[in-house]
Amino acid sequence: MAEETAVINKRSEEIAEASDEWQPTILGILCNWCSYAGADLAGSARLHYPETIRIIRVPCSGRVDPMFVLKGFQKGFDGVMVLGCHPGDCHYAKGNYYARRRIALVQNLLKSLGIPEERFHFEWVSASEGNRFAQLVTEFTEQIKALGPFEGVAKV
Amino acid sequence: MSEIENKIREEARKALESGEISLVIGWGEGSVPFKTTPVFVEKADDVDKLVWNKFCVNNLAVYLPKTARDRKVGIVAKPCDIRSIVTLIQEKQIKRENVFIIALGCGGVADATVPGESTPRQMCLLCEKRQPAIYDVVIGESVPLEEPRAQIIPELLEERQKYWAEQFSKCIRCYACRQVCPACYCRLCFADRVEPRWTARKATADEAWMFHSTRVMHLAGRCIQCGECERVCPVGIPVAELAREMAAVIKANYNYEAGDPKEVAPVLGQFREDDVDPAQHSE
Numbered sequence: 001m002a003e004e005t006a007v008i009n010k011r012s013e014e015i016a017e018a019s020d021e022w023q024p025t026i027l028g029i030l031c032n033w034c035s036y037a038g039a040d041l042a043g044s045a046r047l048h049y050p051e052t053i054r055i056i057r058v059p060c061s062g063r064v065d066p067m068f069v070l071k072g073f074q075k076g077f078d079g080v081m082v083l084g085c086h087p088g089d090c091h092y093a094k095g096n097y098y099a100r101r102r103i104a105l106v107q108n109l110l111k112s113l114g115i116p117e118e119r120f121h122f123e124w125v126s127a128s129e130g131n132r133f134a135q136l137v138t139e140f141t142e143q144i145k146a147l148g149p150f151e152g153v154a155k156v
Numbered sequence: 157m158s159e160i161e162n163k164i165r166e167e168a169r170k171a172l173e174s175g176e177i178s179l180v181i182g183w184g185e186g187s188v189p190f191k192t193t194p195v196f197v198e199k200a201d202d203v204d205k206l207v208w209n210k211f212c213v214n215n216l217a218v219y220l221p222k223t224a225r226d227r228k229v230g231i232v233a234k235p236c237d238i239r240s241i242v243t244l245i246q247e248k249q250i251k252r253e254n255v256f257i258i259a260l261g262c263g264g265v266a267d268a269t270v271p272g273e274s275t276p277r278q279m280c281l282l283c284e285k286r287q288p289a290i291y292d293v294v295i296g297e298s299v300p301l302e303e304p305r306a307q308i309i310p311e312l313l314e315e316r317q318k319y320w321a322e323q324f325s326k327c328i329r330c331y332a333c334r335q336v337c338p339a340c341y342c343r344l345c346f347a348d349r350v351e352p353r354w355t356a357r358k359a360t361a362d363e364a365w366m367f368h369s370t371r372v373m374h375l376a377g378r379c380i381q382c383g384e385c386e387r388v389c390p391v392g393i394p395v396a397e398l399a400r401e402m403a404a405v406i407k408a409n410y411n412y413e414a415g416d417p418k419e420v421a422p423v424l425g426q427f428r429e430d431d432v433d434p435a436q437h438s439e
Contacts, residue, residue: 066373067346067354074355074366087429097427101410104434105376105424108405112398113369114316122434154361156321 005047005131012048012138015145024078024144028053028137029068031061033091034126035083041130049134050141053081061085062095066106069120073110076152079119079144083133086124096124118143119150160260163295164232165203167258171230172200177256181219182232183212190268194219206232210266210273215382217241217338221249230256234265235298238288239380239415240338246419247378249341252290259291263299279383279396281305289417309397320365326391327364329357333385333395334371339378346370372398377406377423380415 015023030036036057042049054077058064061084072080082103090096103122110120121140125133168180184195184205192211196219197203216231217240223229233241238259244250264280266273282305286298310319331347334340346354347367355366372379372395379399386396406412409432412423 067370070366070369070373071354074362087433094427097429097431098424100431100434101424101427104409104432105402105405106373107434109369109372109398109402111313112316112401113320113365114313114318121436123437124435152362153317153365154321154325156318156325156361 009048027072027077031084034085037127038133047134049137060095061099177230180230182206259288259294261296261298324364325361332388
């Protein structure tokens with residue numbers, strides 16, 4: 001655990017040190033009960049993760065209207081990340097199951113529209129997975145950095 | 157053709173005369189050749205206004221939510237239009253007992269943008285459900301179409317972003333696609349909302365992208381692929397293609413088909429524990 005944390009911290013520090021480099025802006029939509037609490041835990045545990053993510057807290061991943069994701073890309077975010085409770089763990093019993101279908105469809109719609117799939121990330125993160133949250137943000141940031149800035153949906 | 161036409165008129169006359177229905181929605185002769193126009197027949201003497209030919213393209217189900225709210229209405233419908241009617245009934249916009257369906261067999265309708273009547277519409281080449289799903293009367297028989305369909309949008313996903321940016325830059329935001337769509341019956345469309353304003357009312361490519369992509373999402377599991385949106389588009393954006401790909405994913409993932417009378421709950425209003433998981437699981 002400690003070793004793992006050290007690795008994540010090192011990687012995110014590397015990203016932070018490269019501050020003269022381009023840094024992506026990532027939209028994160030997080031469920032209040034699991035993923036947001038996981039992000040909170042990452043903070044309380046003094047874990048480092050890149051400052052690239054802008055978090056919106058929602059009551060449940062079932063609250064995530066696919067329009068939030070689409071709007072994120074329309075407004076020019078370099079990546080969009082949606083995180084929710086693991087299946088079976090929803091605070092509202094089944095919100096994340098509904099979310100799972102919606103997210104699967106919006107993921108396919110983005111593909112149809114030619115938005116690179118690497119720019120959208122969906123994951124289950126529980127309240128105890130602070131480490132994993134930091135790791136996911138770090139990895140996603142690296143992934144987006146490799147792709148470069150998103151030039152917008154209207155780029156010809 | 158005229159034999160079918162006569163039968164349609166006969167059925168419409170019978171239903172109107174019996175007093176069972178007070179209105180028949182069908183196709184009538186257009187102002188120019190190779191076009192038809194929707195007609196609303198309220199008197200038995202007017203049934204001769206009804207026609208049937210290769211240019212009866214309109215999906216007339218779009219008129220049902222407003223006309224069949226509290227009375228019984230007759231409608232002349234192709235198998236695709238009937239799928240729309242099924243969706244409207246499932247979504248409780250109309251009652252089954254409020255529609256009298258005069259179903260037609262269909263061999264695809266003609267593309268009016270090409271001279272003559274032998275070129276079928278692209279959407280018809282994809283049609284797999286040529287049998288009317290529900291009906292009160294059925295006239296004529298369906299014929300399969302064997303012509304392969306042209307690939308309209310780039311197959312390569314990498315080329316898609318540029319392609320759609322170009323397409324959406326043409327959009328003038330007339331909302332014809334929405335107005336003609338039987339599934340777009342919302343009294344307040346997200347595109348007309350001011351607060352929150354999901355998409356600004358301006359004809360730029362990114363706002364059009366937002367409008368069309370959201371519209372496809374709202375039609376997920378509801379679009380029966382009549383292709384009306386594509387037909388009415390004044391600038392020729394193949395919007396139906398996105399909905400078609402969406403429907404294919406829904407069929408593959410959830411074995412759900414819009415317009416099928418066997419479906420009991422909307423695809424996004426139900427789930428299974430073993431549904432496809434969109435999480436990427438990077439560890």
